[in-house]
Amino acid sequence: MPNSQNKYLIIVAGPTAVGKTSLSIQLAKDLRTEIISADSRQFFRELNIGTAKPSESELAEVPHHFINSHSITETYSAGDFERDTLKLLDALFQKFNVVVMTGGSGFYVKAVSEGLDNLPAPAPGLRESLTQRLNDEGLAKLQEEISEIDPAFAKTPEISNPQRVLRALEVYHTTGEPISSYHLKDVRERPFQQICIALDRDRKELYDRIDSRMDLMLHDGLVAEAKDLIAFRSHHALQTVGYKEVYGFLDGQYGESEMIRLLKQNSRRYAKRQLTWFRHQGSFEWFHPDDYARILSYALEKSGEIMDKK
Numbered sequence: 001m002p003n004s005q006n007k008y009l010i011i012v013a014g015p016t017a018v019g020k021t022s023l024s025i026q027l028a029k030d031l032r033t034e035i036i037s038a039d040s041r042q043f044f045r046e047l048n049i050g051t052a053k054p055s056e057s058e059l060a061e062v063p064h065h066f067i068n069s070h071s072i073t074e075t076y077s078a079g080d081f082e083r084d085t086l087k088l089l090d091a092l093f094q095k096f097n098v099v100v101m102t103g104g105s106g107f108y109v110k111a112v113s114e115g116l117d118n119l120p121a122p123a124p125g126l127r128e129s130l131t132q133r134l135n136d137e138g139l140a141k142l143q144e145e146i147s148e149i150d151p152a153f154a155k156t157p158e159i160s161n162p163q164r165v166l167r168a169l170e171v172y173h174t175t176g177e178p179i180s181s182y183h184l185k186d187v188r189e190r191p192f193q194q195i196c197i198a199l200d201r202d203r204k205e206l207y208d209r210i211d212s213r214m215d216l217m218l219h220d221g222l223v224a225e226a227k228d229l230i231a232f233r234s235h236h237a238l239q240t241v242g243y244k245e246v247y248g249f250l251d252g253q254y255g256e257s258e259m260i261r262l263l264k265q266n267s268r269r270y271a272k273r274q275l276t277w278f279r280h281q282g283s284f285e286w287f288h289p290d291d292y293a294r295i296l297s298y299a300l301e302k303s304g305e306i307m308d309k310k
Contacts, residue, residue, distance in 0.1 A: 006304070007098075007192040007193065008098045008194070008195055009101055009112070009113075009190075009195070010031075010100045010195045011038075011102070011109060011195065011284075012198075014199035014200060015199075015206065015272075015274040016271050016274065017213045018199045018200065019201075019209075019289035020199060020289075023289050024100050025054070025061050026292065027296065027299065028062040028100045029062055031305060033096045034062060034092060034099060035062055035064045035100045035101070036065045036089075037064055037067045037103055038081070038108045038112065039103040039108075040107075040108050041105075042103075043066055043081075044070055044071065045072070046071065046228075046232075047072065047229070049217050049220050050222055050243050053067060053068075065088055066085070072232045072235055078108050078111040079111065082115065085112045107164065113194060115188030117179075119167075120171065121174075122170040122174050123170075126170055126173055126174065127170060130142075130169050131166065143159055146159070146169055146172075150168060150172065153178060161277075162239070163236055195303060197285055197298070200286055201288060201289065211264050217263075222242070223249070226246040230247070241263075241270045245259055245262040245266060246259060246263075
């Protein structure tokens, strides 16, 4: 990608159910550009209800990339996403001065924004055995182990992310070295400028939206979707909030009412982890999603774009 300082990637981040999708679509329409999804589960065609993908009508409003781009039968990592997105941006910036990227998967956002460590591939079967341990022993047990192995990692917000804890254990058990030893010392230079926008709401408002979203997912057939995907339940995308609680129910560990309680509780906890992650990045300007005029003005000012008023 040629180094061009007049090209801008607008990153719209924030917790689940905060309103990233609708705002990003409106922003892309006003800026006459396209959207890159940085949601690590929306890549997979088979995962629909539990991933809160944009609707067909929303997808028709603005071209989206990396939604339904892969199958659950494939492995697709943050490193893969970094490589593919940079290649895509090279093409998009031939047509647009500004591109919008949105998602709540902080590690995938960081992959594009700053670059990732060159982490080794895990030993064969290791991910499956660690995932089984997570299911059997719980996150707290794995957190204790990684805290002894890698105290530096344990002090980061990633310690609350089950998938990042699994990855840290993978690296250690594959190489004998803590994952913190692989951390980049310097952020990789990108040949475009970045405008980082984060969305948040009053806590009760956000949690009410999360609860309503879970009710809608259940009404739309979340349990049936999870059941159809049960052969792939060890895939990292199905070891996440919204699916793992359903598998506990299908396994007979608890009843339907407890499943619903856990879906809502864990989704709220996930939103808190997302907020913690993005606040620790330090580069985001925070807005309420309803304050669209101010968000658009900020994006225009930072990018130097001028809207066509016709």
